[in-house]
Amino acid sequence: MERIFGRPIVTQEQMRTRIRELGRQIASDYAGKDLVLVGVLKGAYAFYADLARAIRIPMRVEFIVVTSYGARKKTSGKVKLVSDLTEPIAGKDVLLVEDIVDSGLTVQYLMTTLSRRKPRSLKVCTLLSKPERRLVEVDLEYVGFKIPNKFVVGYGLDYRQEYRNLPYLAALDQGDEGEQESA
Numbered sequence: 001m002e003r004i005f006g007r008p009i010v011t012q013e014q015m016r017t018r019i020r021e022l023g024r025q026i027a028s029d030y031a032g033k034d035l036v037l038v039g040v041l042k043g044a045y046a047f048y049a050d051l052a053r054a055i056r057i058p059m060r061v062e063f064i065v066v067t068s069y070g071a072r073k074k075t076s077g078k079v080k081l082v083s084d085l086t087e088p089i090a091g092k093d094v095l096l097v098e099d100i101v102d103s104g105l106t107v108q109y110l111m112t113t114l115s116r117r118k119p120r121s122l123k124v125c126t127l128l129s130k131p132e133r134r135l136v137e138v139d140l141e142y143v144g145f146k147i148p149n150k151f152v153v154g155y156g157l158d159y160r161q162e163y164r165n166l167p168y169l170a171a172l173d174q175g176d177e178g179e180q181e182s183a
């Protein structure tokens with residue numbers, strides 16, 4: 001793995017520094033609130049674990065599992081809920097934690113679905129954003145890194161379910177964008 005992806009586009013050190021900043025910012029913004037941190041699996045698992053430990057205020061951890069299906073090489077926009085939250089979020093301050101916002105369709109689906117449950121607030125924290133690729137406008141409260149239009153792997157993000165455990169972010173030089181099946 002290390003040999004294939006020799007040049008990280010975001011290094012482990014850059015991740016650490018940025019996540020520490022995000023954690024401090026979120027802790028200050030949510031102090032005294034009823035924070036529920038909702039990780040969107042699988043992609044957000046690595047970011048989530050580091051971010052949660054950088055937010056030094058009381059909160060609850062929750063996860064939701066979604067899969068996008070349909071067209072293979074581009075986002076179909078059809079998102080399926082594979083596994084739901086374990087508790088109601090009515091009246092809570094919900095912060096969605098995503099790996100990457102690309103077309104914006106996954107986040108749009110999650111915002112629509114979760115807002116029906118009447119949380120007090122509902123915002124998004126994403127490690128990565130590819131603004132060039134946006135198909136729908138989404139409001140991102142916290143963004144770790146804006147990246148160019150390249151298919152990236154590592155730090156939770158996969159190519160055909162592999163490379164999620166790569167400890168840094170690398171661009172996959174494939175000439176296509178791979179199958180974007182599971183979020």
Ligand code: 5GP
Nearest residue numbers: 075101102103104105106151152157158183
């Ligand atoms: P959306 O297009 O709905 O904003 O993003 C859908 C999903 O596509 C993301 O959650 C992620 O799983 C996947 N995705 C988008 N861009 C990339 C990328 O550059 N690399 C990887 N591994 N997955 C991506």
Ligand code: MG
Nearest residue numbers: 158181182183
């Ligand atoms: Mg994927």
Ligand code: MG
Nearest residue numbers: 043099100183
């Ligand atoms: Mg995702």
